[in-house]
Amino acid sequence: MASETEECLCKHGENIKVNWSIWNKKKEQKQCDANCQGLSEDALSQIPSNTELLRLSVNCEKHMLHELALHLGMEEMVWNDLEENYPGNIQIVKFLTLMHLKENDEISFTELDKGLREMEITTHKLCMVRRRKQVKSSIPDDILDCIPSDEILDRLAPLIGKIVFQLGIELGLSVEEIESIKEKFDRDLTAQNKEVLFTWRKDRTVKPTIRVLEQAFVNICKGARCLKEVVKDVDPNTLKAVEIVTDRIRENENRIIQDIQISQILDHMMTHLVISVDDRRRIEQHAGQDDQNKALLDIVIKRREPAYSVFVDGLRNYGYEDIANDLKYYSEEMSPSTTLVSAENEGLSDWNVPLYKVRLQKNYLKIITDIQHDSIVDHLITSDVVSVDDGKKIESGKTPQEKNRNLTDMLLHKNEQGFNEFLKALRKDSIYADLADQIEKTEVTPTDMATLHKCLK
Template sequence: MSMNGMIQKVDFYQIWEQEEFRQILPFKEYIFDMLIHLDIVSEQRRYDTKTGSRLPIENFFVPCMLSQRNDTDFLTQECTPERTVSLAFVFKGTIIPPALPNRLICACLSMWTLKEYRGRKLMFSGFVGLSFDKEHDIVVCVEGNKILLYLVHKRSKGLIIPDIATSVRDCLFITLERISEFYQSSIHCKASSKLPFHTEYSCSKLSCFTSENKMASETEECLCKHGENIKNNWSIWNKKQALECDPNCPGLSEDALSQVPSNTELLRVSDNCETRMIHDLALFLGMKEIVWNDMEYNNPKNTQIVKFLTLMHLKDKDEITFEDLENGLKEMEITTHKLCVVRRLKQVKSSIPDDILDCIPSDEILDKLAPRIGKIVLQLGIELGLSVEEIENIIEKCDRDLPAQNKEVLFTWRKDRTVKPTIRVLEQAFVNIDKGARRLKEVVKDVDPKTLKAVETVTDRIRENENRIIQDIQISQILDHMMTHLVISADDRRDIEHYPRQDDQNKALLDIVIKRRELAYSVFVDGLNIYGYEELANDLKCDAQEMSESATLLPAGNEGISDWNVPLYKVRLQKNYIKIITDIQHESIVDYLITKQVMSVDDGKKIESGKTPQEKNRTLMDMILRKKEQAFIEFLKALRKDRVYADLADQIENTTVTSREIEILTTCYK
């Protein structure tokens, strides 16, 4: 079972397949529903932010699996008054029914990435720590009758983006509202428009809270018991998206001004300033004119990059702070609110469904997207959190190949799971760099969310067990199994086995399984189960519903055999692969093929170099599968020369081949 209390339905069913539980297995759906009804198991409920409708349930939370309280120092060391804003959802009564925060935590885990702190995942009883992005963390915890929400910035709370705070608050408020409605309906309470909780906002000390109702009755000030104006923190949580600062905007706070800007913040500042303004600001801050001229010369017709690289030069050389930039703007008699752009997100008016936006983009999506997005490698990479060094290496590696550069940036971003790399994150990045999301929308418009989620499930299961797969298994027999089921080709096998080390072979196989997706994954897991790795296979198993036919690895629109170019004889050979390498003695067959000039003497020597009969037969099959059909015909003749193999020859020749099987094998050659 999961160490963090999360579990999928298929995991329950696997437990119930044990002998002790066989009697209840026919009633598994009913029993599972009862576990949810009794709050022994909590659903991971999520809601579409546009329609308010429920999204499909993927994971479940079992509170009894997670009894340990938070014993880390994350709250004291990271959630400091200098970096954190907080609010509380306060319920009537002295305590909150445990099932309610459990469901809320489930929802949080579906929306954001579980955070690791000093090697430990921040998932405890009544407590969860999450990463919103690389600058903002979220903490949700239960204290008495309060559910506390903390939003923590990596450097300063003065740099918290109010749009993010508002969206987090809205997400949790809506989720709590829906959970409360569900409980009222389940116990047949009379419907009430009044919620069982209200919101309170903390002051900067994070120790006292003031009701939202009290603030609504005040105008400009609402003082807490420490004499602070709570409206300052309240405004962070309740900010309406705007393109410009409002008249009362105080600019960046004193603490924020003392910070060195991140690369992403510099990109947004440069995008918000005219070229001449950046030029004059840079000279004021000590940059030489020749440096500016060199940047213009090296980046002709790309003023956006020149502006950004100018600010990066100042940061790398002099470690400029926001205060330095503010002082420069003041001297130039330019509004310092130019810097406030770092606390704003550009509004995304998305028409992509939420169940697509919350998924990680597949290889196919990124492959299709890369050639369509133009010359934005640097801006996109910075917005997605790559370092300048990483981007420069990509540009050098893919010299003058713009689609390849874009693709490398996208794949590098997706590898980093510090924050879940979703399509929503990608959409926001495109909007932030003024490219818009139209191209992304075009790429994902025909994507089936079930397919996308299945790809994500496969990838996550492999990622979770990657070290065990790479270090612990021998793959020869598993490759035999996958060859027989047509999910890898002879070329694939050769590519895998050309690596001398077993762990490198296993890595190469995993790359293919991830690329080929669900069908290859299912066959791979089945092979593990057959050839002695039952425990690993059970850990990798996915719900049969997730691995549905709609989520297979093949493109649509190729119905007939004539549309595919994999010869029938290759499919017939591979469908009988295990039987061939297990049953035949190769010597007389190889001799016959040499006499018919299908193989050379050197080929025969290569076959004989195998250490076991099966290794020798695998090499023989590799050679036949890589030759033309005449080799297949002569191979059948060689089998028929020995009465022992006559039936095998007939079986191979008469093997039924469907268009679907040809499609599967053809995909291996793409």
């Protein structure tokens, strides 16, 4: 990773300085040349943004910024309180000092410029704050222009370190948001970093691309090596697929949350292996339908394909064709690499999912709609597969389908003996003998295994 400063620009794009020279090679500090007149009048009249104050704090030594703050009217007690509240983190103290001046005294670049001049300190530090850095990146453009996926942010968060505050400000979060995150995830740096990254990505005022993230790391002097390492093996088509799925859902989110009943859609998704029985429990533990729908959308966004296509098909099958049509995308928008086709070349043993569970779940919809559960539950109690209390839980369902769901969900948590006893119970009634054979002989492909394995990770 290398960075190059090409221009020093004001907020409106005015070229303040073109040529920079190294005036102290030992410290590698950059300074305007002798002809630089500093910021323009228009730039001086501006109130610094939080990001600009962060950059100024990074470029000022502690004692210099302390003296500047006092010179501009801040009381010594404020500085002392900040040092006490943030022991060992002088960077945050420096930044919050400037924020205090901005919020309480509404300082503009004019006051900062005047203060530096009166202290006989170069005002070209303000030029450095306003300049635009151009990053020369070794990350391919088709990756840089994509929005980072959950997996990328999850892998990146532990590598960032103790720069939560600086990164959050550089990415546009407010001080209040960052303080709330730090309080919520006290002493857990990885969780704090992760929350900052996800909060930034959620705001689409500016497209939250990997390029923006790389620039932020460079601006706060972190460097982007950790980001480069995380994305080195990422397929750009996969990232584009995530964007397609996320954008389609965001555009229709309110309709989905407010309009649909998801019980049958969950049955459909269970049968196609894109959610697990535990996923379903986590979704249905939410009291309100809106919250259940939100929980399902979170899973669909995270799982991508084939969960997204199965979800769309479920909407179409159960009365929500208009929404399904709006969510549908053309197959060429999604690269085959974003699906689980590659699993066809891998052995079943590579996926730690019992075959009987896959067979049972692939017949989920048929089981819950076709069987009368009473005699089957009696057999399973007699065989010690389920308890009497389990039988009562099964009976707590309000409809025959709900009771069958309760039964099938329990079986998916049992071992293979439970599965075999279930087949025996079905075969006791000639009506269900064909169903038992169908379940037992259900083909299980590597893609089936990979799909369900993805739910269980």
